[in-house]
Amino acid sequence: MADLTDTADYVVVGAGSAGSAIVRRLVDAGHSVHVIEAGGVDSSPHIHSPQGWPALLMSENDWAVMTTPQEHLGGRVVYWPRGKTLGGSSSLNGMIYMRGDRSDYDGWAAAGADGWSWSDVLPYFLRSEDHADGADEYHGSGGPLHVERIPEDKRNPVAAAFVEAAVQAGLERTDDFNRERLDGAGFNHTTTKDGQRHSAWQAYVAPIADSALLTVTAGALVHRVIVEDGRAVGVEYTVDGAIARASARSEVIVSAGAIGSPAILLRSGIGPREHLQEVGVDVVADVPGVGENLHDHLLVSVLYESTEPVPAGQWNLLESQFYARSSAWDGPAPDLQPLFIHLPYPTDGGAAPEQGYTIVAGTVRPYSRGTIRLASADATVAPLVDPNIFADERDLEAMVDAIELSRTVGAQDALAPFRKAEFAPGADVTTRDELRDYARRMVGTYHHQVGTCRMGQDAGAVVDPDLRVRGIQGLRVADASVMPFVPSANTNAPSIMIGEKAADLLLGVPAPKHEAAVLA
Numbered sequence: 001m002a003d004l005t006d007t008a009d010y011v012v013v014g015a016g017s018a019g020s021a022i023v024r025r026l027v028d029a030g031h032s033v034h035v036i037e038a039g040g041v042d043s044s045p046h047i048h049s050p051q052g053w054p055a056l057l058m059s060e061n062d063w064a065v066m067t068t069p070q071e072h073l074g075g076r077v078v079y080w081p082r083g084k085t086l087g088g089s090s091s092l093n094g095m096i097y098m099r100g101d102r103s104d105y106d107g108w109a110a111a112g113a114d115g116w117s118w119s120d121v122l123p124y125f126l127r128s129e130d131h132a133d134g135a136d137e138y139h140g141s142g143g144p145l146h147v148e149r150i151p152e153d154k155r156n157p158v159a160a161a162f163v164e165a166a167v168q169a170g171l172e173r174t175d176d177f178n179r180e181r182l183d184g185a186g187f188n189h190t191t192t193k194d195g196q197r198h199s200a201w202q203a204y205v206a207p208i209a210d211s212a213l214l215t216v217t218a219g220a221l222v223h224r225v226i227v228e229d230g231r232a233v234g235v236e237y238t239v240d241g242a243i244a245r246a247s248a249r250s251e252v253i254v255s256a257g258a259i260g261s262p263a264i265l266l267r268s269g270i271g272p273r274e275h276l277q278e279v280g281v282d283v284v285a286d287v288p289g290v291g292e293n294l295h296d297h298l299l300v301s302v303l304y305e306s307t308e309p310v311p312a313g314q315w316n317l318l319e320s321q322f323y324a325r326s327s328a329w330d331g332p333a334p335d336l337q338p339l340f341i342h343l344p345y346p347t348d349g350g351a352a353p354e355q356g357y358t359i360v361a362g363t364v365r366p367y368s369r370g371t372i373r374l375a376s377a378d379a380t381v382a383p384l385v386d387p388n389i390f391a392d393e394r395d396l397e398a399m400v401d402a403i404e405l406s407r408t409v410g411a412q413d414a415l416a417p418f419r420k421a422e423f424a425p426g427a428d429v430t431t432r433d434e435l436r437d438y439a440r441r442m443v444g445t446y447h448h449q450v451g452t453c454r455m456g457q458d459a460g461a462v463v464d465p466d467l468r469v470r471g472i473q474g475l476r477v478a479d480a481s482v483m484p485f486v487p488s489a490n491t492n493a494p495s496i497m498i499g500e501k502a503a504d505l506l507l508g509v510p511a512p513k514h515e516a517a518v519l520a
Helices: 017-028 102-110 118-128 157-168 199-207 257-267 275-277 392-408 433-444 494-505 516-519
Strands: 005-015 033-036 128-132 146-147 184-187 212-219 220-227 233-237 241-256 298-306 320-323 339-341 354-361 371-373 384-386 419-424 475-477
Touching: 005 233, 017 033, 017 199, 017 494, 033 241, 118 128, 118 220, 118 494, 146 199, 146 241, 157 320, 157 339, 157 392, 199 212, 199 233, 199 494, 220 241, 220 257, 220 320, 241 384, 241 494, 298 392, 298 433, 354 392, 392 419, 392 433, 475 494
Parallel strands: 005 033, 005 241, 033 212, 128 146, 241 475
Antiparallel strands: 184 320, 220 233, 233 241, 298 354, 298 419, 320 339, 339 354, 371 384
């Protein structure tokens, strides 16, 4: 094993959405940074093509996480795609740019995450953004991350018909889900630039890749954080079959995502004492909340067979969607987010029509909570991922509402020229009991896992509002795992925001202010 001679001011574990933002801001501030990524270089053409993401699923760029058998799904195992490359899941996702509702972040602050209210985080969203429309009270310009609208001449005609069908079904129309409110149907804004995906890595780090302050080690699996006398001093990892160490003069930042970050902490001896003892890991800090609070947005496909082949996509294949509310929901922002995909996309990985399209019923206010646990202290053994899907019946009822509303939209006249028949659930599935069974058989992930290193100030929190791990000096976690609960939106932009704010916390600089944060 190498000595702690590979030294930088900061070691960042994970080159995903949050990690990329942290790396850029630290280097810009004049600090040396060593970023360590388990995946390889983002060289696949499927990463860079906005239409390429389906080919990335189950590829070498995908962790291809499999959950434990789900008790409330009849023992089903659910597949979770997660990015394993520079850029993390921002190199694998559907490129939808969405922030969520102001009440999401005000809720974080109310739950003990001081400094993370909407007025606190909006300036970081704006700082990160380079919107093609330019700056206004809800959008930024000049930031690293390019965001743009899907040009009208590039929009898929069936995706456009879906928006019209949603309006026919009684939903309002919106041209921007990142303004005053989420409700309505419309086209997404995307993290694309010059006809290519604009991942967090490409946006933030690729432009400074030649900096003498930056060391990038890809294809390197981090085993654990090295803690000496209560302080994180570096990490141990494997690269090219050899065990190596990287040391940090200042701090170690773990940004390995909602699955990777708690697993690394647990292997480092930071987590629930009893569980660490069960798997043979020496206890460094008894932090009961590590690996708790796992939750995710959920999807269930409503599949349609089309009268003729759907025109090939020219953009991100996930062009349009709508927000609405389930029958029992009375919160300040919607709890349903159905999404249109202009190809057959069965969320259970099963049968699909030869030609068709999908309205994917989506829920974004989950009550169920699960866990991440170690199966072994060996870093090469995948952790046990149990999201406990539909443990809370309110999640199932909201999903059935989302399916019913998606079917209502799917039956509208605007889609009639393209619609041959509903392939699944199918015309013979009509009752709520039948739809509950269908949801259990079909439910999959919206790819928005969060919460497993929860931020807060109570005994169950893993990190404090400054993202410092309880009981350990010089160690922070910054990624979707710190979210107390998931925002009502796709999580890429919020994760980048977390990276932006984490960088300021590391640098000790005042948080930016913006009058729009007060006016919004």
